[in-house]
Amino acid sequence: MKHFSLLDLSPIPEGKTVANALANSVKLACAAERAGYHRYWLAEHHNMPGIASAATALVIGHVAAATTTMRIGAGGIMLPNHSPLVIAEQFGTLATLYPDRIDLGLGRAPGTDMATARALRRHMASEDNFPQDVLELIGYLGDDATETGVQAFPGTGTNVPIWILGSSLYGAQLAAHLGLPYAFASHFAPAMLEEALDVYRRTFRPSIWLKEPHAMIAVGVCAADTDAEATFLRSSQILALVRLRTGKPSKLPLPTHNLEQEVPSALLHQVRQALSCSATGSPSTIKQQLGDLIKTYQPDEVMVTGMIHEPSARIRSFEIAADALNSFCKAPAAA
Template sequence: MLQFSLLDLSPIPEGKTEADALANTVKLAQAAERFGYHRYWMAEHHNMPGIASAATSVVIGHVAGATNTIRVGAGGIMLPNHAPLVIAEQFGTLATLYPDRIDLGLGRAPGTDMATARALRRHMAPEDSFPQDVAELIGYFGDSDGARVQAIPGRGTHVPVWILGSSLYGAQLAAHLGLPYAFASHFAPAMLEEAAEIYRRSFQPSDWLAQPYFMMAAGVCAADTDEEAVRLRSSQLLAFARLRTGVPGKLPLPVDDIAEHVPAHVLAGVNQALGCSATGSRDTVAAQLAQLVDAFQPDELMVTGMIHDPRARVRSFEIAGEVLKEMVVGG
């Protein structure tokens, strides 16, 4: 493993506001920089009462301005919601303001429900134009002085573009285009092994990347004891269960026994979806993360996790950072 990074959705805890969530994001990003994380990514979600990162490029700029060296980016921008030129201008501007620090991960899903997707896009296109949109967007970042339409800022910035996915589609597209690939195994691990194999086997070198670069994501919740970590993680399990049953909300307070709050069949599905994870004390998390890295051999591991108490969340990623630093090649 070459690097370790962090994904933050800017969760809004129960009893707190969107402003609190965004302030927590800045504090966590600053801490992540101190802890040695390589990237700090945020994701586009809309109409979600518990997530404050909807205007993703705006939050990325805010975080980049509050940090100094850590790479900041989108994991990801849901490209079907946007015109490629608009995203090129946004991330070209970010790259101009914060040179060599901005990443752009692209997803194909809407990142919301269909009613909200229609509100975002105004006119829903029946065809899948994602591959063409990705190619168009990458073109805007190139040296396109003679092009009729240019992203200004954007042209010549060569913003690194990633393909994100939770199925085999993204793996095939990333391999075909010769781009780095990140798999969303933190909430959809079922196809992780197959997607990694397809991506590596089918990869075609490009102007952007000479050999495949594969990132996997994993949940993490670390604390001083196994018991405390399990309790802290209950907030995320509750939030995911409520999302799956159609009642999304803010990030709940932790509970002592999650089984008392979530029906068994729902909890089983949640545990399966969030199964690519590590929860516990430092030693427990170290063993579980080492098992994941040994099994899938990612070039980079991105960890994520929602904890109601922002101080406990910072501490969780501090413990994870200590563990991951020892796992990095040459660390």
Template sequence: MKQFSLLDLCPIPEGHTPAQAIANTVALAQLAEATGYHRFWMAEHHNMPGVASSATAVLIGHVAGATSTLRVGAGGIMLPNHAPLVVAEQFGTLATLYPDRIDLGLGRAPGTDMATARALRRHMAPEDGFPQDVQELMGYLALPSGEARVRAVPGEGTTVPVWILGSSLYGAQLAAQLGLPYAFASHFAPAMLDQALEVYRRSFRPSSMLSEPYAMVAAGICIADTDEEAAYLRTSQQMGFARLRTGRPGKLPEPVADISEVIPAPVLAQVNAALSCSAVGGPDTARAQLAQIIARTQPDEIMITGMIHDPAARLRSFEMAAEILRDLKQS
């Protein structure tokens, strides 16, 4: 493991406002910078009452302006929702404002329900144009060409690092074919993690962007002083994920003493399986779980994420995670 990083969805806890959620995200980014995280990524979601990162590029600029050395980026922008030129202009502007600090992770999913996807796109293309859109976008960010009739200004020549995100073999194959870094969304869809990493590494073709494969693995974390406290704090994410899976998304709930009384057993089993690539517990327990994930997947980089209702407990969880990951990085 060369680096460790942080993914934040800018969660809106129950009893809090979007403005407070954004302030919490800025505080978390500043803590991440101070404690050794390499990147701080935010993800595009729409029509979700508990997520305040819908205008992802705007929020990236806000966080980048509140930090000084941390790499800040998208994990990711859902490219089917946007014209590649617009994304190139947005991230080219960010890269112009914050040189060598901006990353652009690209996803193929809409990041929302289909009704909202139609509202975003205005029309739905029946064919899958994601590979072509990725290459078009990269062309706008490349060094200037005298033959280009359409140019991204700002954007042209910024060569913002582009990542392919995925939770299946599709993204792994595309990232390998294009010679791009690859990030797997194992924090909520771990089923194909090992197979996707194998496909990506075996099929990788060197490119002008990357000479050898670079794989990032995502993991959930919830760390507290004791295993019991961490399990209690994590119930917020379990409930939030269950509500999303059953079509009732909302703000991040307050934790509960007994999760089995709130979520039916079959649904809870599905939630726990989806969130199984994670480290939950006191420092010793979390360290052992993170070490196991790293040993199994051998990532070039691990990106951690976690939803905790109390902002102070969330900061403390990521602070303790940084201490563990700094030690694991050196070992």
């Protein structure tokens, strides 16, 4: 493993505001930089009352301004929601302001419900233009003018690194075909992780951007001083996903000791299965569980994520994770 990184969904805890969540993200990013995280990514979600990073490029700029060395990026931008030219201009601007520090991960899903997707896109197309849009965006960020003569100012010549994100074989195939790094969303959809990594590695074609495959897996983490405390803190994220799946998205709930009494057993089983690519517990437990996942999937990079109601406990959780992950890196974390 070469690096370890962090995905922040900028959760809004119950009883707090969007302003609190964004301030918490800045504090977490600064702590992550000190702890040795290589990247810090934020994700695009819409119409979700518990997530503050909808205007993802703006939040990336806010976090980048508060840090100095860590790479900051999108994990990801849902490209079907946007014009490739607009995204090139946004991330070209970020790359100009923060040279050699900006990443752009691209997803194919809407990152929301279909009604909100229609509100975002105005006109819903039945055809899948994602591969063409990715290539168009890469063209805008490259050194040469596109065939149409349209250029992104800022954007042209910034060559912002592009990642393909996915939770199925589609993204793995596209990333391999284009010779781009690939990140699998195993933190909430682990079912096809092994197969997707195999497809990506086996069919990868070297490119001007990447000579060898670079695969990143996302892992949920909830760490605390004891296993019991970590299990308690993790209940917030479980409850949040339960509410989302039952059509009642909310701010990040307070943790509870009574999950089994509050959530029907079948639904709780489904949610736990969705979050099963994870590590929960004390420092020693976290190190063992992360080590098992790394041994099984042999990722080039691990990106941890996790939502905890109390901001200080969330920072502590990622500090514990960093201590464990650093021991699995073949090179220094900030290399």
